[in-house]
Amino acid sequence: MHNVETSGQTSRWSELVDQLDGRLDELAQTFTTRVREIPEYGESQVTVQEITETARETFRRLIRGLKNGRGEGRDGLLDFASDLGSKRARAGIPPESLTSAVRLDFSILWAELLEIAKPQDAILLASRVDQVWRVVDEFATRTHTSYLTERVRMAQEESSIQREFIARLFNQSTPSVETSAQVGSALGINPDSRFALVAASGEPGARLRAAASQFGSSQHSRQRLFLHESGGNTYVFWALTSVRSRGSGTRGEAHGTEAAAQQLPPGVVDVPCGYVPEVLGLRALPAAARTAESLAALLRPRDSGPLSADSAWARLAQQNLQDAGLDLAAELEEALADCKGGERERLLETVQNYLTTGNVTLTSEQLFCHRNTILNRLNRFQELTGIDLAVPASAARLVVAWA
Structure with missing residues (x-):
């Protein structure tokens, strides 16, 4: 099979990975320089020293993963990724900025491999690119998952604290x-x-x-x-x-x-x-x-x-009056009880329209009646109920009664 790696290639791969291990400081410095170009990292509370130290430890564990594939060292790498995701969440790094930072790991590692490799290593690198990507991708996925989990926990904690303070406010009739x-x-x-x-x-x-x-x-x-x-x-x-x-x-x-x-x-x-x-x-x-x-x-x-x-002020007034045993609507019905034929309906229509417009001329236009007819109806309503619509305090009784 053409894709079976020879013992010589395996040995050469180990040599390349060992050389990477010897360049941890350079890898960390390159990462620090590039990640500081991401605005949110440059302005965050994460110090340059912390970024560099974390980058060095990240590359050390990634390189160990390249040496051992999915075997020894994988758990340590993923545990470190979980811790890193939580830290970046608490530091307030936006998710897209974290993703951009983690993506740098693969490009920096691969660029370093290309630099130390020889032309004859091209076939070996081509056969190993999937392994490099898989190790970095596992690290990136665990970091992102941990980040999101921490963000949810922080939001729940913040919400709980806020609810406590809000309850303290509302539980006092007059807060200090x-x-x-x-x-x-x-x-x-x-x-x-x-x-x-x-x-x-x-x-x-x-x-x-x-x-x-x-x-x-x-x-x-x-x-x-x-x-x-x-x-x-x-x-x-x-x-x-x-x-x-x-x-x-x-x-x-x-x-x-x-x-x-x-x-x-x-x-x-x-x-x-x-x-x-x-x-x-x-x-x-x-x-x-x-x-x-x-x-x-x-x-x-x-x-x-x-x-x-x-x-709703009229509704509120009506409710308060009813609670006190006063029903203005019932009083009006009683006052209009002696109306014959359609007189009651005509009076109510006219008065309700007048209360809306406040103008006799507009009321006559909307009801298609002569102005004198409107005045006669308003006078008749006053005669039956004792309510003079020209007096605001009296008119307010109707607004409340019909709320």
Whole structure:
């Protein structure tokens, strides 16, 4: 068989590998020079001395693997690879940078072999290239696997620590400045920043947890989500990237709500939940959580996204009045009970439209009625119910009653 290696070739291979073993310092120096060209290594906390020492030990073990194939020394090589992967993960080296660094091992070893070999060694090198690649590839695979395992462990450890600090924050009705500062440090955020918070339970709560899982790492630092769970409720909060817009009147309020809504993360924007769009600092989050929980209790089947106090204040007022034994809607029904024919429906349609527009002319145009007809209906409604829609406090009763 042409691929059977002779004893002379085996002996020559041992000689070449021995020469490699005598060039460990040169191999390590070459590796150090080239790996420092990778930006993440050049800027990392891994010192030049550590890189050089690790490279020397790596090549020593790789060369031992070349001497013994898959036999003696393989376990030591792979154990060293596991330790190296863990170290680089803890040093914060990005995975692509680690891959680039490990790939250097083969090219440097092979270049050194070509340099020390003679022309007549060409056939021998061709027959041994697979062995060199296999040894280096095993080392690289184990290093990468260990790196990923360590990264997962670190993420789990970081997540556990963060959950403890978040729980400490939410378990206090009014957290101290010291607690706020500690939590901010643990989460890597400014404790005095502005935040938004949502709350939900059941299936919507599960969707919030999924969103927090997807956007909870520092890799999504542009809008990183933080999770807290308590009493069957799921709370998610995040730092706002800009101050919510403010203005006077309805136009300014609408613009502010729109600006806040634009900051809703993709995984939250379509989840029915209670929503507090602006929270002033970490210390205010527990109170905001209670508000969001109350808003979540007001959700209705037709709601398809976060519900804020701006859009649900009437529902909230209605609920509080009902809890106090006052039912405005029932009072209105009783006041309109004597209406005959379709009068009740016409009055309700007119009043509801007027509450939306605040303008008699617009109401008449939308209902295709004469302006005087609209005025007559509004007067009739006042006569039956005692509610003057020109008085804001009276009109507010209707908004709450029909929330």
